[in-house]
Amino acid sequence: MAVNPHSELAKMEQIITEFFAKSLHIILESRCPFVSSRNYSGERSYLHSSSSSMRPRDKWFNLALRDCPAALENIDFWRQSNLEPMVVDVVLVQRHNWDSARSSPKLALERNLSSNNRWRLDSDEFGCGDGEKVIERWIVRYESKKGCKEGSSGNKRANSSTSSHALYKKSILLLRSLYVTVRLLPAYKIFREINSSGQIRSFSLIHRVYTSVEPLVGRDESEMQQFVFTPVDTSSGKLCVSLFYLPSISDTTSESSTPMSPQFIPDYVGSPLADPLKRLPSLPMPQYSPSSSPFGRRHSWSYDTRMASPPSALPSPSPTYSESRTLHSKFGSQRPPISSRYPSLEPAQGHVKDIGYDEYLHSPNFSPSPSPSPSPPVGGNMLKVLLRSDSAPVYIPASRLGDGPLSSNKTVLPFSPPLKATRPSLSLVERSSSIPTTAGKLSLREEEIAKTSGVKISSNSSPHKSSSRSFSRLSFEDSYDDSDFSGHFVVDDDDMINPDSRPGSSDRSGNLGTPHERIKSQDAAVGALVQMLKKAPPLQQDLNRSQNVCKPSRPENPFNQIQDHPPHASLSMSSSRVSGIKTTSDALEELKVYMDVKQMLLRQSGKP
Amino acid sequence: MNCEVCQLKELDADYFEVREVLRCILHTIFFHRALGLVRPKDIDLELFEITYVQCGDAKLEKKVDEKIDQFIDRVEKHPNKKKQICVSFFEVKNKQATWFTHKVEHLYWEQWYINLNVAQHPKPHSGKSHHSKLVVDPGESASGRRATLESSLHEVLFQIIKFVNEKKDHIPPIPNMEGVSFPYEITISSSSDSAFGMDMFKRMLQTGHPTMLS
Numbered sequence: 001m002a003v004n005p006h007s008e009l010a011k012m013e014q015i016i017t018e019f020f021a022k023s024l025h026i027i028l029e030s031r032c033p034f035v036s037s038r039n040y041s042g043e044r045s046y047l048h049s050s051s052s053s054m055r056p057r058d059k060w061f062n063l064a065l066r067d068c069p070a071a072l073e074n075i076d077f078w079r080q081s082n083l084e085p086m087v088v089d090v091v092l093v094q095r096h097n098w099d100s101a102r103s104s105p106k107l108a109l110e111r112n113l114s115s116n117n118r119w120r121l122d123s124d125e126f127g128c129g130d131g132e133k134v135i136e137r138w139i140v141r142y143e144s145k146k147g148c149k150e151g152s153s154g155n156k157r158a159n160s161s162t163s164s165h166a167l168y169k170k171s172i173l174l175l176r177s178l179y180v181t182v183r184l185l186p187a188y189k190i191f192r193e194i195n196s197s198g199q200i201r202s203f204s205l206i207h208r209v210y211t212s213v214e215p216l217v218g219r220d221e222s223e224m225q226q227f228v229f230t231p232v233d234t235s236s237g238k239l240c241v242s243l244f245y246l247p248s249i250s251d252t253t254s255e256s257s258t259p260m261s262p263q264f265i266p267d268y269v270g271s272p273l274a275d276p277l278k279r280l281p282s283l284p285m286p287q288y289s290p291s292s293s294p295f296g297r298r299h300s301w302s303y304d305t306r307m308a309s310p311p312s313a314l315p316s317p318s319p320t321y322s323e324s325r326t327l328h329s330k331f332g333s334q335r336p337p338i339s340s341r342y343p344s345l346e347p348a349q350g351h352v353k354d355i356g357y358d359e360y361l362h363s364p365n366f367s368p369s370p371s372p373s374p375s376p377p378v379g380g381n382m383l384k385v386l387l388r389s390d391s392a393p394v395y396i397p398a399s400r401l402g403d404g405p406l407s408s409n410k411t412v413l414p415f416s417p418p419l420k421a422t423r424p425s426l427s428l429v430e431r432s433s434s435i436p437t438t439a440g441k442l443s444l445r446e447e448e449i450a451k452t453s454g455v456k457i458s459s460n461s462s463p464h465k466s467s468s469r470s471f472s473r474l475s476f477e478d479s480y481d482d483s484d485f486s487g488h489f490v491v492d493d494d495d496m497i498n499p500d501s502r503p504g505s506s507d508r509s510g511n512l513g514t515p516h517e518r519i520k521s522q523d524a525a526v527g528a529l530v531q532m533l534k535k536a537p538p539l540q541q542d543l544n545r546s547q548n549v550c551k552p553s554r555p556e557n558p559f560n561q562i563q564d565h566p567p568h569a570s571l572s573m574s575s576s577r578v579s580g581i582k583t584t585s586d587a588l589e590e591l592k593v594y595m596d597v598k599q600m601l602l603r604q605s606g607k608p
Numbered sequence: 609m610n611c612e613v614c615q616l617k618e619l620d621a622d623y624f625e626v627r628e629v630l631r632c633i634l635h636t637i638f639f640h641r642a643l644g645l646v647r648p649k650d651i652d653l654e655l656f657e658i659t660y661v662q663c664g665d666a667k668l669e670k671k672v673d674e675k676i677d678q679f680i681d682r683v684e685k686h687p688n689k690k691k692q693i694c695v696s697f698f699e700v701k702n703k704q705a706t707w708f709t710h711k712v713e714h715l716y717w718e719q720w721y722i723n724l725n726v727a728q729h730p731k732p733h734s735g736k737s738h739h740s741k742l743v744v745d746p747g748e749s750a751s752g753r754r755a756t757l758e759s760s761l762h763e764v765l766f767q768i769i770k771f772v773n774e775k776k777d778h779i780p781p782i783p784n785m786e787g788v789s790f791p792y793e794i795t796i797s798s799s800s801d802s803a804f805g806m807d808m809f810k811r812m813l814q815t816g817h818p819t820m821l822s
Contacts, residue, residue, distance in 0.1 A: 054645070059645065062645040062646060063645075063646060063648070064645065064646070064648075165781075169779065170776050173640065173643070176639060176640050176643075180636060180640070183660070184658070184766070188659065230774050230776075
């Protein structure tokens with residue numbers, strides 16, 4: 001059957017014409033933002049879902065496309081054109097003077113017959129003063145071969161029957177590639193961005209379709225890259241699709257909500273870099289001054305850090321410690337991370353301790369006030385500390401015991417402000433007659449007496465008040481500059497303690513023997529305490545022995561000496577008794593006191 | 609008819625990126641070979657800023673997902689090995705049975721080789737990364753690798769587009785059917801497979817010079 005060449009030519013022309021329309025449809029479908037979001041749901045929406053109701057134009061090239069009003073308005077024109085080249089410019093418009101009334105772009109058709117006889121579809125009728133930038137230029141044209149339009153009826157018959165088929169098949173492939181390529185270009189992202197949200201943006205996409213290729217303005221052409229689709233050769237010519245595009249247009253849409261790459265924000269709210277209050281001077285040795293501390297308790301973190309930095313000389317935490325100690329050790333374990341997180345906070349340990357100390361001050365069980373009438377809980381605290389020696393190592397500032405001046409020892413008692421006053425162990429009391437039940441009151445007095453008379457005071461009957469005070473003081477002093485310490489204790493202790501004395505010094509440590517001068521380990525302190533208790537005479541003791549003990553200034557064995565001082569619940573005992581000058585009546589009275597105390601202790605121990 | 613072979617650029621992907629990468633590449637290939645009536649479906653990748661196109665054939669989607677699952681299983685069983693997926697389009701021709709051929713012959717006219725290096729765990733540095741050395745945490749290098757992979761995936765897609773445009777003459781006539789027009793098969797192989805080369809050899813025999821097939 002002979003193939004009518006004219007029909008073939010007509011078919012080819014029809015294929016080319018439809019190709020122009022289809023390519024314009026593909027381009028504008030993905031470059032022309034819809035006014036209403038209803039038209040674009042993010043997914044393809046087809047008016048005709050089944051092939052039976054497929055529109056004729058959808059069947060062309062076996063590619064059913066989404067409706068595009070902008071494309072549909074121009075398709076008829078291209079169907080009527082004489083295969084003139086089609087140039088589609090995709091223009092990015094930056095609107096500097098945005099007017100809400102112009103939020104809906106209008107399509108305006110202008111036919112400029114004067115110049116190039118071109119159709120100009122301009123959706124930019126209000127772009128006065130707006131920045132425009134051509135980001136894509138699509139050129140679709142059919143280059144006919146001269147002299148080959150009308151093929152001879154000879155040997156080209158066989159080819160013409162397949163030429164339209166081949167042309168059609170290759171056109172299908174080309175349009176497939178065009179469809180995929182359109183979605184891989186940068187302009188597609190802008191299109192999706194405009195369509196995705198209903199926000200009014202300062203930029204938009206418009207398109208212009210020309211029938212002639214006009215040179216690009218300014219440096220647009222130099223910035224553009226070219227991509228040429230392989231032309232589809234036909235017997236009468238070749239179908240070409242080429243593209244000029246800007247490889248990157250992100251700078252023009254900088255205001256867009258493009259998700260940023262993850263960034264590290266150094267000055268986030270709450271960070272030490274953002275909060276000037278959290279910036280601490282990086283001093284290696286802070287000049288501690290609680291009054292000048294700028295932090296106070298404004299921030300919990302600062303409080304926590306202060307809590308987290310106990311004195312370095314503190315013993316390692318023991319599980320049998322009290323709650324406060326547990327609390328303290330818990331924060332202590334957190335010291336490294338906090339320090340690393342806030343490196344400038346490290347020198348502020350002095351402040352930390354001050355706050356921590358203040359916290360202890362407010363502890364109900366802890367009364368650091370060296371008032372003349374020391375509170376029983378203090379004595380109870382001391383007893384608590386002593387009792388703990390059975391189950392846990394306890395640092396005992398032996399240098400403080402029985403001695404007015406706080407001297408020499410680096411040992412500190414642990415931080416344990418909320419010490420629960422417990423009933424003293426009878427066994428301990430029995431071992432040491434010098435352990436007062438209400439030692440607080442006595443201890444102060446005894447300490448005063450000892451200080452004035454130079455009598456060594458054993459650790460047992462030591463001014464428990466001073467001991468209890470001393471441990472807290474020592475806990476600071478071992479880590480702080482003694483001279484800078486200006487807490488309550490210091491003020492109170494100034495009455496009794498030589499302010500020139502420093503921990504570790506033995507200025508007035510004539511009372512301190514060498515074995516007790518420095519107790520650096522908990523075990524040694526416990527051992528010392530145990531020894532002291534062992535050596536402590538019973539409550540009932542020889543009066544003569546007590547008289548001998550009361551001799552002044554024998555620092556060798558202060559514990560042995562101090563044990564001779566009977567515990568007394570009241571301050572009524574005069575200093576003359578302690579001094580050793582006693583009469584017989586005094587001795588008898590003293591014996592009576594001893595008896596009373598003993599019975600009281602027995603009664604207390606007998607209670608459950 | 610010659611068999612046109614396209615070796616796609618090798619990609620380095622993490623384990624969790626394999627599915628998306630393969631879906632993108634496979635569907636792009638099939639969209640160019642689904643020359644019957646199609647209703648394109650735009651799919652946005654979650655891990656990358658790429659939109660690829662599916663031809664809308666439900667059967668094809670299912671087949672592709674199955675093959676991807678097989679590929680992932682293969683990766684788990686044989687980690688740290690280069691993997692390859694081959695998409696082959698062929699024609700079915702009934703041949704007279706001879707002593708070395710079957711009755712039904714697959715005449716391969718096009719083969720696509722997708723080459724993947726799958727990392728089991730995120731690597732700190734990839735050879736293709738040009739990221740600056742101001743990396744503070746692993747998140748920075750991961751984003752760099754992701755960007756590199758996205759760029760490579762872009763290149764692969766354009767490689768497909770160029771190949772489709774340049775090679776058109778070898779495609780057989782389009783049958784009148786919807787979806788994927790031509791019979792196809794998807795095979796998975798790894799570089800260490802002994803059958804890897806044998807597969808290639810078999811195909812070479814089957815898709816040899818047309819004069820051989822007579």
